[in-house]
Amino acid sequence: MKNIENEIDGKELKSKTEWFVTHCRRAGLKVTPQRIAVYQELLKTNEHPSAEILYQKVKQIFPSISLDTVNRTLVTLSEIGAAFVVEGSGDAKRYDAGSDKHQHFKCIKCRRIIDFHHKPFDDIKIPAYINDKFKVLRKTVYIEGICDLCDK
Amino acid sequence: MKNIENEIDGKELKSKTEWFVTHCRRAGLKVTPQRIAVYQELLKTNEHPSAEILYQKVKQIFPSISLDTVNRTLVTLSEIGAAFVVEGSGDAKRYDAGSDKHQHFKCIKCRRIIDFHHKPFDDIKIPAYINDKFKVLRKTVYIEGICDLCDK
DNA sequence: TTGGCAAATAGGAGCAGCTACTATATAGTA
DNA sequence: TACTATATAGTAGCTGCTCCTATTTGCCAA
Ligand SMILES: [Mn+2]
Ligand SMILES: [Mn+2]
Ligand SMILES: [Zn+2]
Ligand SMILES: [Zn+2]
Numbered sequence: 606m607k608n609i610e611n612e613i614d615g616k617e618l619k620s621k622t623e624w625f626v627t628h629c630r631r632a633g634l635k636v637t638p639q640r641i642a643v644y645q646e647l648l649k650t651n652e653h654p655s656a657e658i659l660y661q662k663v664k665q666i667f668p669s670i671s672l673d674t675v676n677r678t679l680v681t682l683s684e685i686g687a688a689f690v691v692e693g694s695g696d697a698k699r700y701d702a703g704s705d706k707h708q709h710f711k712c713i714k715c716r717r718i719i720d721f722h723h724k725p726f727d728d729i730k731i732p733a734y735i736n737d738k739f740k741v742l743r744k745t746v747y748i749e750g751i752c753d754l755c756d757k
Numbered sequence: 758m759k760n761i762e763n764e765i766d767g768k769e770l771k772s773k774t775e776w777f778v779t780h781c782r783r784a785g786l787k788v789t790p791q792r793i794a795v796y797q798e799l800l801k802t803n804e805h806p807s808a809e810i811l812y813q814k815v816k817q818i819f820p821s822i823s824l825d826t827v828n829r830t831l832v833t834l835s836e837i838g839a840a841f842v843v844e845g846s847g848d849a850k851r852y853d854a855g856s857d858k859h860q861h862f863k864c865i866k867c868r869r870i871i872d873f874h875h876k877p878f879d880d881i882k883i884p885a886y887i888n889d890k891f892k893v894l895r896k897t898v899y900i901e902g903i904c905d906l907c908d909k
Numbered sequence: 910t911t912g913g914c915a916a917a918t919a920g921g922a923g924c925a926g927c928t929a930c931t932a933t934a935t936a937g938t939a
Numbered sequence: 940t941a942c943t944a945t946a947t948a949g950t951a952g953c954t955g956c957t958c959c960t961a962t963t964t965g966c967c968a969a
Contacts, residue, residue, distance in 0.1 A: 635916060635965050657955080671919045676956065692844045695927075697955060710891055723884045731900060732875045739862055740903040748883060751892040787936050787945060808927080823948045828927065847956075849926060 613648055621648055621704075625687055632685050642667050643678040647688055647702040653709075653718040655697035691718055692745075708745075712752035719752065765800055773800055773856075777839055784837050794819050795830040799840055799854040805861075805870040807849035843870055844897075860897075864904035871904065 613621075625644050629636050642663045647654070654662075660675045679700055682688035691699045691709060699718055707722040726746040735741060765773075777796050781788050798814045799806070806814075812827045831852055834840035843851045843861060851870055859874040878898040887893060 633916095637917065637965070639918070655955090669919070671921095672955090673920080673957080674918055677917085690846045692846045694842045694844045694850055698846055710887060712891075713894070721884070721887060723887075726881070729878070729881060729898065732873070735862060735873060735875075735900060738905050739864075739900075740908050741900055742865065742902040744898070744900050746881065746896070746898050748887060748891075748893055748896050750894040753890050756892050782937095785945095789936070789946065791947070809925090821948070823950095824926095825928080825949080826947055829946085 612651070618645060618648055628685060628687065634681065634685070639663075639667065639670055639674050640678050640681070642670070643675055644682060644687060644702065647679075647682070647700055651703070651720055653691050653699040653701050655699055657697060659700070692747075709747045710752070711747060711749045712755055713749055714751055714755040717752055717754075764803070770797060770800055780837060780839065786833065786837070791815075791819065791822055791826050792830050792833070794822070795827055796834060796839060796854065799831075799834070799852055803855070803872055805843050805851040805853050807851055809849060811852070845870075861899045862904070863899060863901045864907055865901055866903055866907040869904055869906075 622641065622645060625641070626636050629640065634640075643659055646659050646662045652658075656672065656676045656679055659679070660670070660672045663670050663675065679688060679698075682700075682702070683690060688700050688702045691701050693699055693711070693716075696716060703720065705722070706727050707720045708726050710719040710721060711717070712719070729744065729746065731741055731744060774793065774797060777793070778788050781792065786792075794815045795811060798811050804810075808824065808828045808831055811831070812822070812824045815822050815827065831840060831850075834852075834854070835842060840852050840854045843853050845851055845863070845868075848868060855872065857874070858879050859872050860878050862871045862873060863869075864871070881896065881898065883893055883896060
């Protein structure tokens with residue numbers, strides 16, 4: 606098992622931010638401190654935070670930011686491929702800036718979303734009749750259950 | 758490809774309802790006309806309706822039913838395994854009474870959820886380190902993209 | 910460097926989709 | 940048939956966005 610739970614280091618944070626800045630410019634988006642802050646907070650965690658959680662974090666270093674800006678920023682990040690939504694049912698949307706291929710285990714009790722990477726899941730083949738009929742953009746595998754902390 | 762788009766026939770509706778009734782009794786749940794109606798409407802469609810859609814349908818034959826009852830009933834159905842939620846992001850929960858193994862294609866434009874069945878997706882193996890650490894309840898594979906109707 | 914402007918933000922109102930509450934009704938049973 | 944725990948209808952309340960408007964700001968061009 607490839608452990609992908611280690612946090613991002615300062616060097617990677619910097620290089621990813623640089624990529625993000627050029628990527629924004631290329632997409633005709635302004636590089637605002639709010640956007641940088643939201644993106645960096647998302648990069649720094651592997652807890653798949655909701656907009657509200659990110660809002661609380663960014664507010665500590667940027668007290669005037671609004672929740673709406675965080676939400677809009679997250680939509681923008683998704684559009685340019687700098688983040689994506691991890692699907693959930695009913696609860697708040699959860700975001701991920703992870704660029705490496707990986708999958709998720711979701712605890713139905715505590716709602717934790719835990720990264721793992723299982724190579725065979727990357728390689729599952731989409732049947733031809735789906736590719737012929739639809740324009741496929743993404744395939745997703747996830748596992749649900751009770752996590753180690755909740756199962757006592 | 759196994760076509761699973763055909764609608765349920767009267768015979769199957771009846772037998773599934775009978776199963777549902779005994780299953781409710783066994784679980785100590787009362788068999789109310791509202792529960793039967795919601796369950797049957799869910800059986801009759803393969804469009805993965807939201808609570809609101811089901812509410813509109815059931816109301817036609819049961820005008821006094823409340824949206825809350827539909828929502829509560831759907832939670833109950835999920836608890837006893839008579840239905841499940843198809844995950845989505847942000848929108849209303851979508852429900853499925855399908856008992857046969859199958860997967861979903863989700864159109865990101867029109868939000869249609871289309872059934873298909875690809876045997877290899879049933880058989881994907883969960884890595885041992887996940888099974889060892891967590892109690893696995895479900896594994897899910899889905900495909901996202903643009904459906905044939907939206908892609909013009 | 911500075912000025913103009915389109916894009917972005919802050920703050921708040923509005924809305925959808927549940928979920929909780931309470932009085933009434935009813936399924937299961939004795 | 941009568942009793943009681945469960946379920947329902949109607950409504951209020953809550954969460955998580957999304958829309959609206961006035962103000963600010965990043966970016967570009969002069
Ligand atoms: Mn992840
Ligand atoms: Mn289905
Ligand atoms: Zn847990
Ligand atoms: Zn579509």
